[in-house]
Every structure is written in structure tokens, then in C-alpha cells.
Amino acid sequence: MNPIYDPYLPLGILLLLAIGLGLAIIFLNGILGPKRMSKEKSTPFECGNDPGTNPRQRFDVKFYLTALFFIIFDVEVVFLFPWAVLYREQLLAGNGWFFFAEMVFFLGILTVGLAYVWKRGALDWE
Amino acid sequence: MLHDLMLLAPLDIMIVMSIILLLACVVPVQGTRAFMGRVLALGCTLAFIATAFMWGEPDLQLKSHSFAVALTVGPATQFSWAIILLIGFAIALVSADHLPAQKMDHGEYYALLSFSIVGMMAMVAAREFFTLFIGLEIMSMAIYVLCGFKRSSVFSAEAAIKYFILGSLASGIMLLGIAFAYGTTGTTGIADLGLALRGGNLSDAAQLYATISLVLLLIGFAFKVAAVPFHSWTPDAYEGAPTPITGLMATGVKVAAVVAFLRVFITAFGEVQTALDWPRVVAYMACATIIFGNLAAIGQSNVKRMLAYSSIAHAGYILMAVAALGVHMKRPEATPQEATELTGAILYYLLVYGVANLIAFGALSLFGARNREDIDNFVLSGAARKHPVIALVLSISLLSLAGIPPLAGFFAKFSLFRAVLVHEPELLWLVLVSVLGSAVSAYYYLRPIVRMYMYAEYEPVRVIRSGAAHVALLLTTGLLLHSGLAPTRYQDMSNRAAADMSLADSSPVQEAKKKNDVPLKATALESVQDDHLSSR
Numbered sequence A: 001m002n003p004i005y006d007p008y009l010p011l012g013i014l015l016l017l018a019i020g021l022g023l024a025i026i027f028l029n030g031i032l033g034p035k036r037m038s039k040e041k042s043t044p045f046e047c048g049n050d051p052g053t054n055p056r057q058r059f060d061v062k063f064y065l066t067a068l069f070f071i072i073f074d075v076e077v078v079f080l081f082p083w084a085v086l087y088r089e090q091l092l093a094g095n096g097w098f099f100f101a102e103m104v105f106f107l108g109i110l111t112v113g114l115a116y117v118w119k120r121g122a123l124d125w126e
Numbered sequence B: 001m002l003h004d005l006m007l008l009a010p011l012d013i014m015i016v017m018s019i020i021l022l023l024a025c026v027v028p029v030q031g032t033r034a035f036m037g038r039v040l041a042l043g044c045t046l047a048f049i050a051t052a053f054m055w056g057e058p059d060l061q062l063k064s065h066s067f068a069v070a071l072t073v074g075p076a077t078q079f080s081w082a083i084i085l086l087i088g089f090a091i092a093l094v095s096a097d098h099l100p101a102q103k104m105d106h107g108e109y110y111a112l113l114s115f116s117i118v119g120m121m122a123m124v125a126a127r128e129f130f131t132l133f134i135g136l137e138i139m140s141m142a143i144y145v146l147c148g149f150k151r152s153s154v155f156s157a158e159a160a161i162k163y164f165i166l167g168s169l170a171s172g173i174m175l176l177g178i179a180f181a182y183g184t185t186g187t188t189g190i191a192d193l194g195l196a197l198r199g200g201n202l203s204d205a206a207q208l209y210a211t212i213s214l215v216l217l218l219i220g221f222a223f224k225v226a227a228v229p230f231h232s233w234t235p236d237a238y239e240g241a242p243t244p245i246t247g248l249m250a251t252g253v254k255v256a257a258v259v260a261f262l263r264v265f266i267t268a269f270g271e272v273q274t275a276l277d278w279p280r281v282v283a284y285m286a287c288a289t290i291i292f293g294n295l296a297a298i299g300q301s302n303v304k305r306m307l308a309y310s311s312i313a314h315a316g317y318i319l320m321a322v323a324a325l326g327v328h329m330k331r332p333e334a335t336p337q338e339a340t341e342l343t344g345a346i347l348y349y350l351l352v353y354g355v356a357n358l359i360a361f362g363a364l365s366l367f368g369a370r371n372r373e374d375i376d377n378f379v380l381s382g383a384a385r386k387h388p389v390i391a392l393v394l395s396i397s398l399l400s401l402a403g404i405p406p407l408a409g410f411f412a413k414f415s416l417f418r419a420v421l422v423h424e425p426e427l428l429w430l431v432l433v434s435v436l437g438s439a440v441s442a443y444y445y446l447r448p449i450v451r452m453y454m455y456a457e458y459e460p461v462r463v464i465r466s467g468a469a470h471v472a473l474l475l476t477t478g479l480l481l482h483s484g485l486a487p488t489r490y491q492d493m494s495n496r497a498a499a500d501m502s503l504a505d506s507s508p509v510q511e512a513k514k515k516n517d518v519p520l521k522a523t524a525l526e527s528v529q530d531d532h533l534s535s536r
Helices: A009-032 A061-092 A096-120 B002-007 B009-024 B033-055 B065-070 B075-101 B108-125 B129-147 B154-185 B190-199 B204-225 B234-240 B243-269 B278-298 B303-329 B336-365 B388-402 B408-423 B425-454 B467-485 B487-498 B508-516 B524-535
Strands: none
Touching: A061 A096, A096 B009, B002 B009, B009 B033, B009 B075, B009 B108, B033 B075, B033 B108, B033 B467, B075 B108, B075 B243, B075 B336, B075 B467, B075 B487, B108 B129, B108 B243, B129 B154, B129 B243, B154 B190, B154 B204, B154 B234, B190 B204, B190 B243, B204 B243, B204 B278, B204 B303, B234 B243, B234 B303, B243 B303, B243 B336, B278 B303, B278 B425, B303 B336, B303 B408, B303 B425, B336 B388, B336 B408, B336 B467, B336 B487, B388 B408, B388 B425, B388 B467, B408 B425, B408 B467, B408 B487, B467 B487
16 A cells, blocks of 8 residues: 655645645634724735825835845845854864854954944934 | 965955944044044055065965965055055045035045945955955945035936946946856856866857856946946046046046956956957957047046046057957967066056046046036136146146156057057057047147146136145156156066966966866756756
């Protein structure tokens, strides 16, 4: 009793299950959940600016700054990942301190950037 | 690692300098701003001295693998570093009193200036495509901001946005070229690309990638050196940017871009037959650049705009020599000595052109008193009577750019044209175009001089009083005169640098590859295709 099936079949089943579960939760929520709507709740993003207006409307430059800082420090984490993956290998090869110092230096420069941004007041919302 | 950091001392000094200047913008101590220009000039001087110490040492090599793969510190790098640091020194001193007069005295200016110098230095020292690209981006990003640094000015904003959009497009094109180079060899080493092409056992796909890479890199570098037809951003960006920054763009950016261009093309595409005959393309580009630059400069009444077009023309002369070098290296009987002579002529030309332009823009920036932005011929009228020193250094630099005999500009042009004629007589037509272009250029270079010396004041001439700028101008003028009076000395230096230009001889990447016995020809994509075919 060892039926020959495609090795990808379980994966397909998992995919169907995941889609089904996702759809079920969305619709069940709509059917069963209480509905007390307000203007804020009906917007796609509860924070931030109103998406449903004239696109030529001006919006606050602070949003732009926040997004920019988010990207900068997010990309920093992206650089940390390959470093962390390679670290063990380099440690065994005897390059541990060099490899460590490189990352400390990189983070140090980023910290200088953070210090600058902070002191300039770019992180204050008001 | 310590040994390598010592060898990279000029770069280290400038990086530390950038960080110090950035932090100095936010320390709550009054009066730091007044010193920042001088501090940056001091940093450039220290780095210059460190470079000068390295110059005498034979055969400097970086030891640790990570540094050795990415950077090279031979005479070519040192020579380019020296020019770049000289430019940084002069621009920092000229800016010191220019910024308050133009009502844009923010400390970030010097931090950005310092970062752009770091970028240039990394770019000319790069042994590998990504280091080159990162250097290019550090330089460009800082200069995009500096272009628009005068926030109250519409022209400055226009310059910044034009330079930013076209500059990032060029960077994107160049990055795609690098990606295709990686597709050919599987490494990002510049020398590896040349090695793979020379090996001759590339598959058709890899051959195609190499050609695409060549075209994209050529377009990217043409943008950066402002060669026709990729020059359109130059006049507006040069005119709108603050005058010291225009000086930086006309000298530093051009030096860094030309040196990197030479490095990549000599090393990777020099001695091989490529599907695209790139020296011919560069020759036609040079021809169009020389004609367009010189003709468009004639009609300009704004001196900054005139110098922008003239810098396009000078890029044309340099490209002419690059084309000659390319044709020459493809000959089977070519010797390295002859190629070195051509490269040396280009480097000497770069030095003289850079110094002369530096003086010209430095002197022009002094006319920006009382928040004045456009510097046209009327502003200069009659300036010689009241301000003889400024008028004199400006005249010397313009005459040198025009190539009038006792000045360095003449020897630079002469040795460039001579090298092309001696080694590539078939480019005679292009040399004739260049000579005619130079003759035309005398007209527009002489016009501001005539205005300064032979006209009455159109309006009262006001200049910025600046001791720092005078020090920078007199020092650079002294250098320009000396390089004209003793040209052989500077030519020897540039020839020594030129001999080190190619990265092909010893690549740490190749050595590592040989050790691991990885076949160089296999590309990532091809091996995937091979797997696919064999599985079927």
C-alpha cells in the first residue's frame, strides 16, 4: 500500500488549504462580526493620510522623512543578515575579529547618521 | 589589516573628516561653521601629504584579501588621489567666504563636499565593479544635494533635479552594464572580464553579455564625462549650481570619471576583439563632442554656462585620446610603452585641465557678492582695475584652457595631440577637428578677459573679500604656472601613473580563482541552462 503520487501533491494541498482558510476567515468575519463603522475605521490605512482624495493634494513632508528613515534602517538590517550567516564560517577560518570589526565600523557610521538625524530634530514629529 | 589601513591612509583621513564634519553640524557650539571650510582644507592637505609619502614607495600592495580584491593603491591611484585632494582643498577654501555671501552657510555643505571627495577617491582606486559603483554613488549623491544647496534659488533647484534625474538614469544604466559583466564572468572583478574575453573560449551567450555590458558601460561613463549625445544636463546643472560646486563638477567629477573609464576600458576591453568596435564609437563621439561643445560655447554670455560648454569640448579632446588608445591596444604589434605614453598624455591633460578650471571657477565664485547668482560678461566688465589679482588669475586660467603657449594648457594639448598622431596616424581627421576646435575656443576664452581689461565698469564691481580663497587661488595658479614652465616633471609623474593604469597584470580575484580551480568561463545562467538540458 504505497501509492505513487507526485511529491508536489502535499504542497498543492497545503496551498489550497491556505487559500481556503484565508478566504473563510475574511468572509466569516464579515458575516459574524459586529459592525460599528466610523470614518476612520473604513479607511484602508488607519494612520497616515487619506487615500481617497485628489492626488494633487499636498501632504506633509514629515511622512516622506519617516518613510526615508524607515528604509535606511531597514536596509541596514538587510546587510546584517548575510553577515550573520557568514560569521560562523569566518570565525572558524580565524577571521573573526576582522569580520566583527567590519560590522562594528559599518554600524558605527550608521550610528553617526542616526545621531545627526536625531540632533537635527528630524525624528520629532512636531 | 592594520598595514592595509595605513596604506589607505588618505582615504581613511577623508572618511574620518566627513564624519567629524557631519557631527560638527549638530554640536551646539557657536562659531564652528566659520572654521569648517578650513578644517576640510586641512584634512585634504593631510591626506595629500600621506599620498605624497606613498608616491616614492615602489610596489605597494594591499595584503588582506577583502581590501586587495576591492582596491588598488599603485601610482595611478596616488596620482588621481593627489589631483582630487588638491581640488577638494581649493574648493573648501573658496567656499569658506562664498557661502555666507550667498546666504547658504550651512555646515552640511562641507560634510557633503568631504563625502563626495571620499566617493571620487574610492572610484579611482577601484579594482572591482561594485567598489567603483559605490564610489560613484557616494560622489554623485553628495553632489546632487550640493547642486541644489542654495534653497532660495529656483535655478539651483532646477540644476539639482536635472542632474539628479539624468545622473541616476546614467548610474542605473551603468549598474545594468555591471550586471551583464557579472553574467559573463561570474565575478565582479574588472580584470576578470578582460581575462575572460581574452581567453576566447566564451560561449555565444557570454559573448553577447560582454557586448551588452560594453555598450551600457560606455553610455554610463559618457553621461558622467558629459560627452555628446549624453551632455544635455551639463549646461543647466553647471549654471544653476553654486559656483564652487560647479568647479567641483567640472574638475573632480570629470577626473574621477575619466580615470575610472580608462581603468575599465583598458583592463577589460583593451586588448581584445569585441563585437562592437568601441574605439570607433568613441572617436565619433569625441568628434561630435568637440564640435558641439566649441560651437555652443561661442554664443554664451553667462560665463559659467560658457565654461560648461567648454568643459564638454575638453571631454571631447580626452575622448579622442581614449579612442586612439583603444585603436592602438587592439593592434597585435602594440607595445605597452606606447599605450602608456597615450595614457600618460591623458593624465597630464586631466591634471592641467583640472587645475585651470579650478582657478577659473574659484575666481568666478568671488564675483558672487551680495547674493548675486548669474555671472555674465557684464559683471566682469572693468574688473581688472579694482581687483587686479582676481582678474589676473582668471585670465591665466582661461588662457591656459585656450592653450596659449607659455602656459601648461598648451603643453597638455600639444602632448595629447602629438601622442595621438604619433601612435595612431589614421586618426588624423580627428586631430584636425580638435585643432580647429581649439582655435575656435580662443575666441570665447578671450572674451571675458577683454571684458575685464578693456571695458569700463558696467555696474560697480563687487567681489567677496576672502583671504582663504586668495590663498587657494594663488597656490593653484602657482601650480599651473609651474606645470607649464617645467612640464617634463609633471609628464614624468603622469607617465609613471599611466604605467600602472591597467589592472590586468595581477588580480587577487584571479589568484583566488586559480587556487579554487573554478572555471572562469561558466556563467551562473549558463550552468542553470546546462543543468536543464542534461536533465532532459
